[in-house]
Amino acid sequence: MSDDNLIVRIAARGDGVTGDGRHVAGGVPGDRVAADGALVPGPHRADPVCRHFGQCGGCQLQHVAEDALFAYVGDRVAGALAAQQVAADAIRPALLSPPHGRRRAALTALRAGRRVAIGFNAAQSSQIVDMRECPLLLPELFALVQPLRRLLETIAPQRRPVKVKLQRLDQGAEVLLEGVRAEGLDAAMALQDFAAAHRLARLAIDQGDGVETVWQPEPPTMRFGAIAVEVPPFAFLQATAAGEAALVAAVREAIGEAGAVADLFAGIGTFALSVQAGRKLYAAEGARDALLALTGAANRARALVATEHRDLFRRPLIPAELNRFGAVILDPPRAGAEEQVQQLAASTVPAIAYVSCNPASFARDAKRLVAGGYRLDWVQPVGQFRWSTHVELAARFMK
Numbered sequence: 001m002s003d004d005n006l007i008v009r010i011a012a013r014g015d016g017v018t019g020d021g022r023h024v025a026g027g028v029p030g031d032r033v034a035a036d037g038a039l040v041p042g043p044h045r046a047d048p049v050c051r052h053f054g055q056c057g058g059c060q061l062q063h064v065a066e067d068a069l070f071a072y073v074g075d076r077v078a079g080a081l082a083a084q085q086v087a088a089d090a091i092r093p094a095l096l097s098p099p100h101g102r103r104r105a106a107l108t109a110l111r112a113g114r115r116v117a118i119g120f121n122a123a124q125s126s127q128i129v130d131m132r133e134c135p136l137l138l139p140e141l142f143a144l145v146q147p148l149r150r151l152l153e154t155i156a157p158q159r160r161p162v163k164v165k166l167q168r169l170d171q172g173a174e175v176l177l178e179g180v181r182a183e184g185l186d187a188a189m190a191l192q193d194f195a196a197a198h199r200l201a202r203l204a205i206d207q208g209d210g211v212e213t214v215w216q217p218e219p220p221t222m223r224f225g226a227i228a229v230e231v232p233p234f235a236f237l238q239a240t241a242a243g244e245a246a247l248v249a250a251v252r253e254a255i256g257e258a259g260a261v262a263d264l265f266a267g268i269g270t271f272a273l274s275v276q277a278g279r280k281l282y283a284a285e286g287a288r289d290a291l292l293a294l295t296g297a298a299n300r301a302r303a304l305v306a307t308e309h310r311d312l313f314r315r316p317l318i319p320a321e322l323n324r325f326g327a328v329i330l331d332p333p334r335a336g337a338e339e340q341v342q343q344l345a346a347s348t349v350p351a352i353a354y355v356s357c358n359p360a361s362f363a364r365d366a367k368r369l370v371a372g373g374y375r376l377d378w379v380q381p382v383g384q385f386r387w388s389t390h391v392e393l394a395a396r397f398m399k
Contacts, residue, residue: 345372
């Protein structure tokens with residue numbers, strides 16, 4: 001066999017790619033493709049750790065050995081930058097979150113008769129893979145899956161999907177059920193009993209008219225640095241504690257000793273509150289409930305954080321505003337921050353800490369910043385979603 005039949009890398013969607021560019025499902029670097037199309041295993045394969053692998057869409061790369069998994073995360077970032085012809089002074093070794101670390105997940109449940117299936121969807125399908133084990137979730141979240149099956153036997157509609165959102169907060173687990181029917185005393189009591197029995201931090205439902213909190217013994221919080229934020233129902237958090245710690249550490253390094261910092265797309269304050277001590281900080285966010293949570297936390301702590309409700313896509317900060325800061329933190333959605341990046345490229349901000357959950361949109365924005373006179377100092381790839389093709393990163397741009 002020639003090298004054309006050697007799997008040399010893993011593509012963005014998880015397929016192996018041969019030396020001559022063919023995509024092979026399940027291929028791992030070091031495998032070879034035989035004449036009959038079968039894969040001849042190489043040295044970088046691993047035995048999947050979950051019985052659902054191959055069906056469940058929660059993981060795509062459990063068959064990839066640890067060394068190749070680290071390489072894949074870094075290669076995704078390097079490949080995206082190369083596609084935009086952007087050079088980084090350094091692409092650091094990838095950081096990977098451990099198994100059983102996911103503190104946030106959105107599952108789907110479906111009731112058929114008295115049977116309830118609950119789990120992640122199958123890959124590229126609406127079919128639910130009924131979860132009986134999960135090496136991703138925090139054990140305390142997975143422990144809720146079977147009790148949720150029993151609860152949904154009584155309150156889930158027949159043959160209509162229910163979204164089950166789980167999240168770990170300071171006080172315990174938060175559960176949000178979307179698409180349930182909670183009419184009558186029996187349903188109300190069942191929800192209360194479930195929340196009490198499992199000591200939930202919050203139980204909320206959405207029957208189609210918006211989120212309704214049905215159990216919350218005290219305001220649930222999430223702590224960033226020394227400051228606790230009262231978290232709105234299923235507000236966005238980083239998916240793992242290890243991933244959050246890696247991104248916060250990178251942001252802290254990227255902004256250095258800057259005395260005045262802007263945090264754009266600040267959310268509930270993951271970065272702003274983690275790095276605010278000893279400096280003045282401005283935080284802008286377009287989601288009103290997230291901004292109110294951040295503002296309340298900062299005010300209670302008497303932190304030097306000024307907040308603004310601002311749609312940064314329609315009204316990005318312009319250079320005259322940006323130039324007041326010694327550093328900017330940028331953490332946009334998956335699509336990136338084209339409008340805000342154009343303004344940053346024209347600014348004189350000395351340092352930008354860019355956090356991204358999409359290497360492709362990051363590389364596109366990086367190209368604009370470099371064209372505006374910035375240098376991409378370093379990039380830190382982060383595999384927060386273990387065994388997934390989803391890759392995150394933090395980077396520092398200097399001017």
